[in-house]
Amino acid sequence: MATAEQGAEDDTDEAPGPDTGTRTGTGAGTRAAEAPDAVTGTGAGTRAAGAPDAVTGNAGARGEGVRAASGRRGLLADASLSAVLAGLITVVVSCSGPLLVVLAAASAGHLTDEQTASWVWAACVGSGVTCAALSWWTRMPVITAFSTPGAAVLVGSLGDYTYPQAIGAFLVSGLLMALVGLTGVFGRVMRRVPPGIVAAMLAGVLFSFGVDLFSALDGAPLPVLASLAVYLTVKQRSPRYAVAWALVAAVLATVVAPGIHASSVDVGLTLPVFTAPEFTGAAVVGLAVPLAVVTMASQNAPGLGVLAACGYRPNDRLLITATGLASTALAPLGGHAVNLAAITAAISTGEEAHRDPRRRYVAGLACGVFYLLAGVCGAALVGLFAALPPELIAVIAGIALLATFSTSLAQAVADERGRDAAVVTFLTTASGVTLGGVGSACWGLVLGLVTHLALTARRRRDARDEVA
Numbered sequence: 001m002a003t004a005e006q007g008a009e010d011d012t013d014e015a016p017g018p019d020t021g022t023r024t025g026t027g028a029g030t031r032a033a034e035a036p037d038a039v040t041g042t043g044a045g046t047r048a049a050g051a052p053d054a055v056t057g058n059a060g061a062r063g064e065g066v067r068a069a070s071g072r073r074g075l076l077a078d079a080s081l082s083a084v085l086a087g088l089i090t091v092v093v094s095c096s097g098p099l100l101v102v103l104a105a106a107s108a109g110h111l112t113d114e115q116t117a118s119w120v121w122a123a124c125v126g127s128g129v130t131c132a133a134l135s136w137w138t139r140m141p142v143i144t145a146f147s148t149p150g151a152a153v154l155v156g157s158l159g160d161y162t163y164p165q166a167i168g169a170f171l172v173s174g175l176l177m178a179l180v181g182l183t184g185v186f187g188r189v190m191r192r193v194p195p196g197i198v199a200a201m202l203a204g205v206l207f208s209f210g211v212d213l214f215s216a217l218d219g220a221p222l223p224v225l226a227s228l229a230v231y232l233t234v235k236q237r238s239p240r241y242a243v244a245w246a247l248v249a250a251v252l253a254t255v256v257a258p259g260i261h262a263s264s265v266d267v268g269l270t271l272p273v274f275t276a277p278e279f280t281g282a283a284v285v286g287l288a289v290p291l292a293v294v295t296m297a298s299q300n301a302p303g304l305g306v307l308a309a310c311g312y313r314p315n316d317r318l319l320i321t322a323t324g325l326a327s328t329a330l331a332p333l334g335g336h337a338v339n340l341a342a343i344t345a346a347i348s349t350g351e352e353a354h355r356d357p358r359r360r361y362v363a364g365l366a367c368g369v370f371y372l373l374a375g376v377c378g379a380a381l382v383g384l385f386a387a388l389p390p391e392l393i394a395v396i397a398g399i400a401l402l403a404t405f406s407t408s409l410a411q412a413v414a415d416e417r418g419r420d421a422a423v424v425t426f427l428t429t430a431s432g433v434t435l436g437g438v439g440s441a442c443w444g445l446v447l448g449l450v451t452h453l454a455l456t457a458r459r460r461r462d463a464r465d466e467v468a
Contacts, residue, residue, distance in 0.1 A: 003291035021420075027359040032379060078359045085244045086353035086400070087366025090344045093397045095124070095381060098148040105151045105336075108165060115334060118273040122335030123299055125260025126326050128371030130338055133351060134322060140312050143345035144323055147337035149439050154336060157290075161283050168277035169287035171332035176292040177300075177322030177337070180235040181187050186296065187316030190304050191455040199411035200422035204429025204444050205302060206405040213388045213398025223253040225352035227395050231402075243352045246399045254392045270378035272333040294321075295422035299441035303340025305445070309408055310349040311357055337447045342441060347397075350404035417459075421452035437445050 075360035085095030102123060106116040123146035134142035150173075158166055178187055217224050231246035300320055307314045319340060326338045347353070374381050412422040433440045 003360060022191050023242075029465065033388070035271060072161075072341065075362070075365070078361065079362050080354055080381050081352045082241055082244060083348075083362035084366040085247065086348045086360075087368075088370050089132075089243070089247065089396055089400045090341070090363070091369045091374060093144050093347065093393065093400075094127070094341065094344045094371075096456070098146065098151070099357065099381070101148050101155070102132035102146065102336075104202070105154040105158055108155050108187040109161075111163065114161065115275070117270045117378050119334035120381065121270045121272045121375045122330040122333040123338075124371050124375030124378065125336050126330045126338040128368045128375060130323055130326050130368075131371055132368025133364050134319060135361045135368065138318070139358065139361045140314065140364070141345075141348045141365055142215045142307070142319060143303075143348050143358040143360075144326075144338055145341040145344060147291070147295040147299055147339050149294045150337045150339075151289050153294055154237050154287070161280075161287060162278065164207060164275055165283040166287060167275045167331055168279040169283040169291065169332070170286050170334075170336050171277050171280070171328055172288040172336060173291040173295070174273040174324050174327030174329075174331055176288065177296060177327060178321050180226075180292075180296065181317055181320030181324055184317050186300070186320060187304070190301060190308075190316065193305070193414075193445060193449060194418055194421070194452060195308065196415050196418040196422045197425045197445065197452060199408045200425035200448060201305055201414055201429050201436040201441055201444045202309045203300060203405055203408040203425045204344060205441050206346060206401050206408065207426075207430040208395075208403045208432065209343070209397050210405055212394040213402075214275055216391040216394045216398075220389065220395070221248045221256065222257050223391060223395050226253040227249065229398050234288050239351070239355070243400050247396055250392060250395045250399070254389060254395075254412070258389045270377055270380055274332050275334070277332060294439075295339045297442040299339040299342055301445060302342035302441040303345055304347060306342060306345045308342075309411065310346075310362075310404075312349070320435065325393040346404040346408075347400045350401075350407065352400060417455075418452060420455060421448045424448050424451045 059275040099120070102119060103116065106119055111119070127144045127146055130144040131142065134140075134144070154166075161169070177443030213224065227250040230249040231242050234245045235242035300323075304314055304316055304319070323338045323340065327335060330338065348367055349360060353360045353363040410427075412426060413419050415422075425444045429440050430445045431440055433443060435443060
């Protein structure tokens with residue numbers, strides 16, 4: 001993965017860089033000038049191999065270095081086609097499969113068409129506002145999304161409660177996540193996770209996308225082969241635009257075979273529907289608490305890990321509190337939870353968005369804009385993604401995540417002492433196992449940490465025996 005300095009060499013103007021002397025958003029307080037291996041968001045004193053010098057988040061308020069950087073260079077100077085396209089692809093992937101889970105939950109809860117459209121509106125608008133605002137404020141590609149694991153939990157339980165009771169549970173869940181973010185406990189726990197384990201978790205999350213890319217050869221060989229050929233050809237000459245041209249090739253090839261049938265798309269604006277919340281103990285215990293726990297474990301934890309694996313030092317208090325408050329505000333309109341994106345975040349935080357990590361925040365801004373457009377056209381969005389062949393989504397996501405997957409895999413096994421723990425993390429995460437409603441990304445981190453602690457304790461005992 002390119003360093004910030006390497007990225008700056010690609011441009012004639014000096015790219016803005018955060019002040020590495022400012023404290024990190026999580027209180028690490030390490031200065032890059034004094035410690036070249038600056039503390040990443042999840043590694044204590046160790047930088048993931050191949051990651052850029054950690055890009056600092058703001059500590060409660062914007063860092064002075066970030067403000068100075070934005071004064072030297074504006075948004076138009078930082079903007080790039082690759083970053084905008086990364087934001088577009090992120091939204092396309094976020095609103096394809098995950099949106100279908102939301103629709104399934106709405107069906108399980110017997111929601112009306114207006115309530116379902118309002119839910120889609122709240123999910124997309126909430127993601128768009130937080131994406132754009134947090135990316136602009138922190139100068140990082142902060143990608144947010146609506147909670148897919150949370151929606152999956154609702155599929156099995158939403159039918160047991162009235163819609164106003166569910167709205168009340170959504171509101172309580174958002175407040176719980178905001179309170180956890182304010183305490184900073186979540187970030188302190190994440191900072192103790194070795195960077196190799198975080199990278200392995202990310203590689204495990206992305207593994208299925210790589211497999212799906214080549215599995216699509218069965219149903220749509222032309223789009224897969226055409227996009228791969230274009231991607232590899234353009235990557236040799238202009239790596240920044242390889243994904244963009246591969247996307248064009250995939251769409252054109254899909255038009256030929258198997259084809260896109262969008263005649264049933266209902267174009268029109270979506271208006272939110274307000275529902276007064278009703279608070280019951282049963283809904284709080286049965287919906288709010290599971291929704292908050294699953295969202296924090298399966299989305300926010302990997303989301304912080306993705307940013308750290310790409311060399312950023314995220315302010316966990318700011319990000320989790322902001323998304324929790326956004327969830328609370330949008331609950332009366334149907335939004336169940338807004339959180340840090342895990343899988344799709346890798347599209348906008350990696351090298352494919354921009355070689356210079358300090359200019360990738362533009363991808364977050366673009367992602368926010370496209371989310372907002374998707375929200376106001378929620379009804380049309382449902383029909384559009386129903387019309388797209390699933391092979392096209394698989395090809396787009398797989399191509400966009402190839403570089404990030406390879407980099408994460410290399411980082412995961414770079415440290416020989418932590419290789420066993422990284423392999424356990426990778427395999428657990430890639431398995432897709434779900435236990436107690438918690439997804440494989442969280443279990444990968446847990447089992448990887450257990451393996452790391454067990455092996456570390458053994459090495460310490462062996463070292464003491466040798467000394468004795």
